[in-house]
Amino acid sequence: MSDKKKKKLTPTQQEYQNFANKREPKRPIVRNCILAFLIGGSICLLGQLISMFYMTYFDFTEKTAGDPTVATLIFLSALFTGLGIYDHFAQWAGAGTLVPVTGFANSVASAAIEHRTEGFVLGVGGNMFKLAGSVIVFGVFSAFVIAIIKVVIMQFMGGF
Amino acid sequence: MIFFWSFVVGGLICVIGQLMLDGLRLTPAHTTSMLVVAGAVLDGLGLYEPLIDFAGAGATVPITSFGNSLVHGAMAEAEKNGLVGVITGIFEVTSAGISAAIVFGFLAAILFKPKG
Numbered sequence: 270m271s272d273k274k275k276k277k278l279t280p281t282q283q284e285y286q287n288f289a290n291k292r293e294p295k296r297p298i299v300r301n302c303i304l305a306f307l308i309g310g311s312i313c314l315l316g317q318l319i320s321m322f323y324m325t326y327f328d329f330t331e332k333t334a335g336d337p338t339v340a341t342l343i344f345l346s347a348l349f350t351g352l353g354i355y356d357h358f359a360q361w362a363g364a365g366t367l368v369p370v371t372g373f374a375n376s377v378a379s380a381a382i383e384h385r386t387e388g389f390v391l392g393v394g395g396n397m398f399k400l401a402g403s404v405i406v407f408g409v410f411s412a413f414v415i416a417i418i419k420v421v422i423m424q425f426m427g428g429f
Numbered sequence: 430m431i432f433f434w435s436f437v438v439g440g441l442i443c444v445i446g447q448l449m450l451d452g453l454r455l456t457p458a459h460t461t462s463m464l465v466v467a468g469a470v471l472d473g474l475g476l477y478e479p480l481i482d483f484a485g486a487g488a489t490v491p492i493t494s495f496g497n498s499l500v501h502g503a504m505a506e507a508e509k510n511g512l513v514g515v516i517t518g519i520f521e522v523t524s525a526g527i528s529a530a531i532v533f534g535f536l537a538a539i540l541f542k543p544k545g
Contacts, residue, residue, distance in 0.1 A: 298451045305447035306440035309491070313439025316486030317432055335481075335489045336525035342490065343526065347533035351541035364446030367457050368464060369439065369490045370526060377530045381538035393538045397531070403458045404492065405527070408465035409519055412499030415473035416515040419500075420507045 301363050308365030316342055316369075339370050346374035351382060376400035431485045438480070438487030461492050468496030498522040 278286065319341050320334040329337065349355040355375050359366040366372050380399045384392035398405065442464075449460045471477040477497040481488040488494060499519055506518020520527065 296451045298448070301451055302444045302447045305443040309443025309446075310436040310440025310487075313484075313487045313490045314432060314436045316439075316490035317435040320486055320489075331485075335486075335494075336522075338486060338489070339526045340529035343529040344533050347530075347537045351537040364443045364450055364460070365440075367450075367461065368443045368446040368492055370492060370495070371490075372457075372461065373492055373495070373526070374530050374533065377534040378537040381534040382541050383543050385538050385543060389538075393535065397534055397538075400458060401530070403462045404465050404495065407462040408469060408496050408499050411466040411469040412496060412503055412519055413515060415469050415500050416503035416507060416519070417512070419473060419504060420512055420515060 304361065305363050305365040305368075308362040309368055310365075312342070312365070312369040312371055342369070342371050343374040346371035347378040350375045350378040355379075373401055373404060434484045435487030435490075438484035439490055440487075442487075442491040442493060464491070464493050465496040468493030469500050470496075472497040472500040495523060495526065498526075 316338050320329075320331075320338040323329040323334045323337050324331065327337075346355060349358075355366070355371075356379065359372075359375065366375070377397055377400075380401070381393045381397045384396035384399075386392060387396070446460050446464060449455050449463065450457065455463070468477060471480075471493070477488065477494070481494070481497075499522070502521030502523065503515045503519045506514030506521060508514070510517065
């Protein structure tokens with residue numbers, strides 16, 4: 270917790286925070302990193318195999334094979350999320366399943382399934398991007414800013 | 430060899446994510462958002478494309494490539510139509526990922542019931 274937040278707390282609350290921090294189970298960072306490496310690497314390897322498949326059996330080049338590969342991985346991820354396998358797996362794989370695009374698909378599919386009881390329009394439609402929305406918002410906004418900067422620089426350079 | 434590097438590079442990007450989760454104690458949403466922004470910045474600097482050439486799916490499968498594709502789509506359209514292209518082209522390359530996530534996510538919601 271940052272110092273700024275700590276200052277706002279009363280002494281009793283600070284005491285409690287210290288107490289809670291001491292009792293919080295230590296995270297096995299090394300073990301988690303090894304798992305994330307192995308599982309994340311495996312998902313990327315699977316992606317590489319799928320893109321090889323698209324390049325061999327369909328008319329995709331190395332550049333264009335990325336799109337169908339991502340779509341295939343998203344399909345698999347949504348399927349395994351629906352079957353309840355992905356979340357089980359994600360519990361011990363940590364960032365290994367979160368960081369690949371499958372994690373993005375998992376957050377969309379799990380939010381959609383979870384809110385199904387609230388109806389298709391308000392539940393599924395309204396909540397689908399509840400978790401994945403931040404990725405899209407920050408991705409798009411930062412891409413917008415970067416692209417504007419690049420275009421301005423390019424036009425400036427071209428003007429001379 | 431591309432298989433080896435896709436495994437290693439993809440794995441390393443996930444380790445960075447794990448360190449952000451465990452080391453910096455960020456939430457999963459903060460972690461993925463920051464990785465996407467990092468991907469966009471790397472592409473802005475022209476560094477992400479060489480990584481894709483080197484590692485293939487190791488660079489295109491992690492969520493960082495989403496940021497990279499957003500910048501790429503915006504730039505491709507901007508080269509044709511100027512500044513307006515930044516807005517019209519931003520989803521050009523990422524369309525596959527977003528459409529697939531919406532379609533398959535919706536199908537999953539139709540087919541599967543939530544588990545308690």
